[in-house]
Amino acid sequence: MRVSDANMHASFQRNINSNMKQINKLSLQLGTFTEINRSSDDPLAFSKILTMNQSIVKNEGYNKTINESISWTNTQDAALDSATESMHRIRDLMLASANDTLGPEEMEINKQEMISEIESIVDSLNATYDGRYVFGGQNTDTPPFEIIKEENGDIAAIKYHGTTDNLPREIANGVSVNLITDGSIFMNQTTDEDGNSDNINQFLQDLMLAMNTNDKEAISGRPGNSDEPATGLLDRMDSHINNVVNTRARIGTVSNRLESAKERNEAENLQLREDLSNLQDIDVADKYMEFSNQMLSYQASLSIGTKLLQTSILDYV
Numbered sequence: 001m002r003v004s005d006a007n008m009h010a011s012f013q014r015n016i017n018s019n020m021k022q023i024n025k026l027s028l029q030l031g032t033f034t035e036i037n038r039s040s041d042d043p044l045a046f047s048k049i050l051t052m053n054q055s056i057v058k059n060e061g062y063n064k065t066i067n068e069s070i071s072w073t074n075t076q077d078a079a080l081d082s083a084t085e086s087m088h089r090i091r092d093l094m095l096a097s098a099n100d101t102l103g104p105e106e107m108e109i110n111k112q113e114m115i116s117e118i119e120s121i122v123d124s125l126n127a128t129y130d131g132r133y134v135f136g137g138q139n140t141d142t143p144p145f146e147i148i149k150e151e152n153g154d155i156a157a158i159k160y161h162g163t164t165d166n167l168p169r170e171i172a173n174g175v176s177v178n179l180i181t182d183g184s185i186f187m188n189q190t191t192d193e194d195g196n197s198d199n200i201n202q203f204l205q206d207l208m209l210a211m212n213t214n215d216k217e218a219i220s221g222r223p224g225n226s227d228e229p230a231t232g233l234l235d236r237m238d239s240h241i242n243n244v245v246n247t248r249a250r251i252g253t254v255s256n257r258l259e260s261a262k263e264r265n266e267a268e269n270l271q272l273r274e275d276l277s278n279l280q281d282i283d284v285a286d287k288y289m290e291f292s293n294q295m296l297s298y299q300a301s302l303s304i305g306t307k308l309l310q311t312s313i314l315d316y317v
Contacts, residue, residue, distance in 0.1 A: 066258055069177070073179065073254055073258065074255070075127055082120070086118075099216070104214055118158075122145045135181060135186070136163070145161070155204045156208075157201040157205070162182070166182050180254060186247070
């Protein structure tokens with residue numbers, strides 16, 4: 001069969017184009033350190049890479065949420081730690097005030113220190129993280145607690161301006177956790193078996209009255225036990241302290257769950273990146289060897305083609 005010069009030229013051109021295309025692909029892979037750069041390289045693998053990248057981005061978003069939530073709970077824990085210290089100091093002052101040897105002047109001094117500690121408690125409960133109030137429910141823009149005072153400076157009430165909701169946070173696909181932000185729990189609204197209600201404001205009003213009237217019996221009361229409700233201000237103070245401690249324990253439980261979620265999230269993110277690397281990244285040494293071999297093939301094709309296409313009519317004379 002006769003092979004024309006045109007056929008030889010076309011065959012040479014196809015070989016050169018094929019070599020150039022392969023060299024260009026290898027050059028791109030070496031330049032980007034990735035095996036697949038376009039969907040046409042491997043449609044199935046390209047689809048998997050897109051899915052993995054989306055999973056990594058989503059996972060990193062969960063990681064950010066988890067870390068912020070951990071910082072949020074740490075802020076709450078520090079605030080309640082400070083509030084608990086102030087509450088214990090108030091209890092110590094109440095215990096000292098129940099002493100029969102104290103006169104009106106000492107009672108007034110103790111009352112003023114109590115007021116100062118109550119203000120410190122409110123300051124602690126108005127703690128913020130990243131500019132948001134951590135105990136205002138879903139109202140994180142305004143201070144949740146406000147002290148209302150009488151004209152003489154006594155504490156009349158503590159007013160709560162927040163909502164009674166907690167803040168939900170999604171920490172994994174289909175998994176959410178509620179940050180305990182409902183500050184109304186610190187008002188400690190309770191009702192005993194006889195239907196008598198109590199809360200932090202009623203307690204504060206009774207405490208101010210007892211301190212002003214030098215009513216030591218109201219402060220000490222009678223010891224409460226498992227069968228009888230607490231009646232003295234000291235017993236009621238213990239109830240409010242326990243309420244804060246229990247809330248702090250609940251926040252600690254949420255924090256522990258977040259720490260566990262963080263470990264799982266980071267392990268999952270590491271595995272996703274490893275799988276993505278196995279699917280997408282190149283072996284530089286092997287890829288460079290392949291590139292060198294392709295360059296040799298290209299140069300050989302150029303050399304052979306040049307010799308074949310140099311034939312002219314003079315070669316047949």
